[in-house]
Amino acid sequence: MNPTDGTVLVADAGFAFHGWSMATAAVVSAACALVGSFLVVRRMSLLGDAIAHAVLPGIAVAVLAGGRLGGPLVLAGAVAAALVTVWLTRVIHESVGLAEDAGAGVVFTSLFALGVVLVTLFASQIDLDPQCVLFGILELAAFDLVPLGPFLVPRALVTAVAVLGLVAATLLATWRLQVFTAFDQAAARAAGVPVAAVTMLLLGTTAVATVAAFEAVGAVLVVAMLVVPAATAELLVHRMPLVAAVAVALAMVGACLGWVAAWWLNTSAAGMMAVVLGGFYALAVLLAPGDGLVARGAAGLGLAWRVAREDWLARIWRAGEEAGGAGEVARPRPRSAIERAAAAWLEWSGVVESRRGMVRLSAAGVREAETVVRSHRLWEAWLGRHAELPLDHLHPPAEWVEHHLGAAMRERIEAEMAAGEADPHGREIPREAGGRP
Amino acid sequence: MMAAAPTLAAWPPLVAVAAGPLDAGLTYNTLVALAGVATVGFAAGVAGTLALLRRRPLVGDAAAHATLLGVGAAFLLTGRRDLPTLLAGALVSAVAALVVLVFLRRIARTRDDAATAIVIGVSFGAGLALLAGITARGLPGGAGLEQFLLGHAAALTAQDALLLAAASCATVALVAVAFKEFVLVAFDDAFAAAIGRPVGLIDTALVALVAVMVVVGLPAAGAVLVTALVVIPPVAARQWTTRAGRMLLLAGLFGLAAAVAGVLASTLRPGLATGPLVVLTAAAICVVSFAVAPERGWLWRRSTLPGGEESP
Numbered sequence: 001m002n003p004t005d006g007t008v009l010v011a012d013a014g015f016a017f018h019g020w021s022m023a024t025a026a027v028v029s030a031a032c033a034l035v036g037s038f039l040v041v042r043r044m045s046l047l048g049d050a051i052a053h054a055v056l057p058g059i060a061v062a063v064l065a066g067g068r069l070g071g072p073l074v075l076a077g078a079v080a081a082a083l084v085t086v087w088l089t090r091v092i093h094e095s096v097g098l099a100e101d102a103g104a105g106v107v108f109t110s111l112f113a114l115g116v117v118l119v120t121l122f123a124s125q126i127d128l129d130p131q132c133v134l135f136g137i138l139e140l141a142a143f144d145l146v147p148l149g150p151f152l153v154p155r156a157l158v159t160a161v162a163v164l165g166l167v168a169a170t171l172l173a174t175w176r177l178q179v180f181t182a183f184d185q186a187a188a189r190a191a192g193v194p195v196a197a198v199t200m201l202l203l204g205t206t207a208v209a210t211v212a213a214f215e216a217v218g219a220v221l222v223v224a225m226l227v228v229p230a231a232t233a234e235l236l237v238h239r240m241p242l243v244a245a246v247a248v249a250l251a252m253v254g255a256c257l258g259w260v261a262a263w264w265l266n267t268s269a270a271g272m273m274a275v276v277l278g279g280f281y282a283l284a285v286l287l288a289p290g291d292g293l294v295a296r297g298a299a300g301l302g303l304a305w306r307v308a309r310e311d312w313l314a315r316i317w318r319a320g321e322e323a324g325g326a327g328e329v330a331r332p333r334p335r336s337a338i339e340r341a342a343a344a345w346l347e348w349s350g351v352v353e354s355r356r357g358m359v360r361l362s363a364a365g366v367r368e369a370e371t372v373v374r375s376h377r378l379w380e381a382w383l384g385r386h387a388e389l390p391l392d393h394l395h396p397p398a399e400w401v402e403h404h405l406g407a408a409m410r411e412r413i414e415a416e417m418a419a420g421e422a423d424p425h426g427r428e429i430p431r432e433a434g435g436r437p
Numbered sequence: 438m439m440a441a442a443p444t445l446a447a448w449p450p451l452v453a454v455a456a457g458p459l460d461a462g463l464t465y466n467t468l469v470a471l472a473g474v475a476t477v478g479f480a481a482g483v484a485g486t487l488a489l490l491r492r493r494p495l496v497g498d499a500a501a502h503a504t505l506l507g508v509g510a511a512f513l514l515t516g517r518r519d520l521p522t523l524l525a526g527a528l529v530s531a532v533a534a535l536v537v538l539v540f541l542r543r544i545a546r547t548r549d550d551a552a553t554a555i556v557i558g559v560s561f562g563a564g565l566a567l568l569a570g571i572t573a574r575g576l577p578g579g580a581g582l583e584q585f586l587l588g589h590a591a592a593l594t595a596q597d598a599l600l601l602a603a604a605s606c607a608t609v610a611l612v613a614v615a616f617k618e619f620v621l622v623a624f625d626d627a628f629a630a631a632i633g634r635p636v637g638l639i640d641t642a643l644v645a646l647v648a649v650m651v652v653v654g655l656p657a658a659g660a661v662l663v664t665a666l667v668v669i670p671p672v673a674a675r676q677w678t679t680r681a682g683r684m685l686l687l688a689g690l691f692g693l694a695a696a697v698a699g700v701l702a703s704t705l706r707p708g709l710a711t712g713p714l715v716v717l718t719a720a721a722i723c724v725v726s727f728a729v730a731p732e733r734g735w736l737w738r739r740s741t742l743p744g745g746e747e748s749p
Contacts, residue, residue, distance in 0.1 A: 040548065040551045043548055043550050043551075044550070045548070045550040045551040045553070045554035046495070046550045046553060046554055048554070049554055049557065049558075092727070095727075095735060095738075096675075096676065096727060096733055098672060098675070099492060099494070101494055101495055102489055102494035102495075102668060102672055103672075105494050105495050105498075105664065105665070105668040105669075105672075106665075106668055106669050106672050106720070106723060109662055109664060109665035109668065109669065109716055109720075110665070110669070110716060110717065110719075110720035110723075112661070112662065112713075112716075113662055113665070113712070113713035113714075113716035113717045113720070114713070114717060114720075116587065116710065116712075116713040117709070117713045117714065117717060120708060120709055120710070120713075121706075121709075123708075130587065130710065134565075134583075134586055134587075134661070135565065135569070218565075220502070220561055220565075220661055221558060221561060221562050221565070223554050223557055223558040224554075224555075224557075224558025224559055224561075224562055225558075226554070227551055227554040227555055227558060228554075228555050228558060228559065230551075231547050231548075231551045231552075231554075231555055234546075234547070235545075235546060235547070262566070265566075265570060266570060266573050266574070267566045267567075267569045267570035267573060268565050268566050268568075268569035268570075270562065270565065271562040271563065271564070271565035271566030271567075271569060272562070272566050273562065274558050274559050274561070274562020274563070274565075274566075275559065275562050275563050275566055277558075277559065277562075278555070278558075278559030278562070278563070281555060281559070285541070285544075285545045285547075291546045293544065293545075
């Protein structure tokens with residue numbers, strides 16, 4: 001069951017083989033992604049990794065005791081091993097004061113090592129070997145068929161569907177408790193939710209999903225199936241049911257694409273599934289609407305552009321005011337590259353008319369500039385009235401707020417002021433463009 | 438090699454135990470491999486202690502899982518499979534994984550633990566795919582690269598052992614030189630920053646040390662379990678002392694003992710990978726330390742806890 005065997009089989013096999021293998025991989029991935037959504041939200045991703053490693057001795061002992069891979073005895077062994085991991089970590093934490101992450105590091109590596117040694121020593125007696133533990137045996141799934149009604153289906157697929165059903169039923173039955181505990185543990189406890197039991201249920205479910213995934217992709221890669229789809233989904237959507245649904249969908253698509261890529265490149269399917277999921281995540285980090293780097297960069301650039309444009313118009317307007325209401329003033333010097341670009345754009349688009357070193361605002365430019373200056377001076381007036389700031393401290397905050405004060409806020413501030421009142425510096429506040437005369 | 442010479446002298450019973458079933462006794466090659474692995478065990482314990490004191494015990498895990506990718510890439514790019522080439526590749530990919538991790542933590546809106554898990558899972562998957570691809574194509578010399586998964590110390594040559602020993606000694610020397618700075622930052626980074634110590638640089642150096650130890654630990658423990666070489670001995674040493682210097686030394690000795698015993702045990706039976714046995718030995722030392730260490734051990738605390746009438 002080393003990768004050579006598997007990959008050669010992939011290259012030679014036919015349609016049913018690909019279908020069965022992809023179906024198995026997709027169902028297994030779906031179960032992992034469903035559990036993983038909660039692990040990621042609860043900051044328990046690395047505990048998921050620890051459990052994925054630590055179930056190995058539980059599985060090995062259960063198989064030695066006569067259990068069949070994917071059978072109830074093996075599931076029980078895996079859940080027991082997962083709970084032992086959590087319990088041991090807590091015992092070590094409480095008895096010798098070791099930090100939980102260090103304790104988990106000791107426990108899961110030790111248990112995994114124990115599992116590998118057991119599997120190596122008894123490889124001839126049990127249906128497991130170290131290669132299978134590390135790489136998974138997805139490539140062999142389609143050759144181990146069991147009858148199901150009139151059909152022959154892969155045993156691993158039957159296991160995977162059963163596991164997915166168990167995982168989904170458990171999580172859906174306790175959905176509200178799981179979500180409440182995940183988002184506000186203290187409030188959940190205060191409201192009488194048995195937080196410890198809910199958490200243990202989640203970890204037990206993780207162990208069950210891990211067993212199925214472990215058979216398909218190997219112990220070490222389970223963490224990718226658990227965490228990556230959920231973390232990707234979290235960047236794309238922001239409600240728990242949606243996160244879970246998107247994570248499951250991504251996991252299933254990733255499993256199929258990974259299988260195809262592995263067949264095409266003649267390499268390990270489990271490895272390529274992790275790589276494809278990693279590609280999804282990288283794309284989401286870059287392109288996710290709202291949370292992606294591109295969207296955040298564009299939003300920041302858009303804001304910087306608007307600020308530069310409004311500043312430029314307001315500077316021209318103020319220069320005209322200082323010159324006693326002259327429409328045409330000397331062109332100011334841009335203070336930054338983006339302001340230079342904004343000025344060029346405004347002049348090109350006709351909002352600012354430029355002639356021989358002199359500039360003049362168009363009617364639209366005057367309206368926009370007056371809105372900005374009005375926001376600025378209203379805010380200074382409000383600050384002068386309520387914040388008891390000295391006169392020379394009013395300008396800097398207003399310089400920021402002028403770009404963000406909406407019409408409604410301007411109305412409310414103006415309502416506080418006497419008719420025709422000037423700003424604290426004694427300058428006239430422009431009237432709302434298109435508003436009351 | 439400073440830790441190697443006393444090691445072999447200090448373990449005659451174990452050597453004898455291992456040599457018995459081997460008939461031929463310990464060959465020169467085995468002794469050389471043992472010496473290299475022993476220094477790695479010592480240095481990993483030392484570097485791991487600093488990481489544990491800094492409350493980042495698992496900092497090497499992401500780097501460890503990424504090494505496989507570097508091993509495969511180094512083989513593909515150079516066509517060579519000598520240990521220095523492969524470990525150089527492993528070091529590059531380990532550092533790259535840590536850089537990606539820092540990038541994700543700073544820039545991507547993903548929780549820190551999820552970012553670590555993603556780097557672990559995806560880099561290991563990519564490494565596995567690369568190695569499986571190399572194996573499937575039957576490239577000359579490509580067989581056996583998967584020894585780096587679980588460790589195979591028996592394959593070490595004298596030159597390899599020298600490389601491991603040199604890297605380990607350099608690590609220990611750096612820790613010895615900058616011991617005060619590392620411990621200061623570990624115990625009170627705010628104070629260290631206030632008195633002008635370059636905390637960021639010292640933390641980077643610590644992560645780099647752990648990355649180097651994870652890489653040179655590969656032949657002994659393999660990518661999947663090498664983290665344990667950095668985590669378990671310091672946890673065991675922590676039971677026995679409250680002084681950072683002694684903990685450092687003790688963790689080094691525990692690591693050394695685990696590495697040597699694990700390698701010897703793996704020679705007892707063909708097909709046993711070194712990594713799991715090294716880790717199990719370290720775990721045994723750890724359990725003993727949890728149980729019997731003075732002041733902190735379970736037995737000690739049970740017998741001296743005040744209040745209970747049945748306590749002697």
